[in-house]
């Protein structure tokens with residue numbers, strides 16, 4: 001009897017081990033940063049592609065670093081999310097070629113105004129642009145003027161609402177920042193009038209997003225923001241994200257490393273974070289510069305902070321744990 005019970009105990013222990021260690025076959029969400037320089041995290045890098053296990057691919061804030069709709073890194077795109085209309089998210093300029101310029105000073109010499117990079121990508125990929133605030137009217141008019149179908153290519157998603165793209169739930173959440181449309185996206189005469197007065201055009205509030213993927217991964221994309229009560233009450237309270245993509249850029253635009261660490265540590269409390277929008281050349285040769293803002297955020301955060309190296313795909317399981325590429 002004794003050997004049997006030892007065997008039984010051993011097999012029970014093994015079964016316990018197997019239940020606790022992550023299943024390598026479990027479905028993963030792939031997150032691929034599309035920055036200005038391969039293998040680095042550079043000042044204007046914002047763009048991320050999220051790929052659900054069902055194959056749905058969502059582009060977030062293409063900015064200046066996606067080289068238009070024909071950038072070979074994009075692949076198929078099913079939807080484009082835009083947090084707000086500032087140049088570094090919408091894209092007034094793009095690079096002439098991969099890795100043009102240096103990481104600390106990328107070459108953004110190709111002008112894509114008045115269309116914008118985000119509109120050119122929505123048109124080129126025939127993928128809906130998902131926006132909040134009053135942005136929908138501006139983009140529908142723009143898409144129509146370029147011969148696109150505004151009903152198909154622009155989707156409104158205001159704060160509180162959610163929609164789906166494939167098996168991915170997309171929710172709109174608040175960001176506290178600003179959202180003036182720069183004059184150079186407007187026809188010449190209007191641009192001249194606004195520009196002369198030092199004004200931008202009103203397109204409603206900026207936003208952030210929460211994405212819930214089919215494997216359970218729930219990601220909060222902060223957009224450009226400071227610390228807000230909604231990060232606790234709405235983002236954490238209702239959606240319970242286990243991954244956060246956090247703007248850490250700091251003065252004078254948004255929360256910096258210390259404030260962003262407060263957001264992830266005390267308010268949203270995910271299992272992992274991805275630094276974003278650093279406004280600095282954060283890496284050299286793919287290694288984090290020790291005195292960078294990104295390093296300060298990584299040090300201050302209580303959970304693992306992953307550095308979005310351009311072109312390197314990170315894989316996340318349903319709990320927010322990075323299982324490859326981090």
Ligand SMILES: [Zn+2]
Pocket residue numbers: 086088089224277
């Ligand atoms: Zn920004």
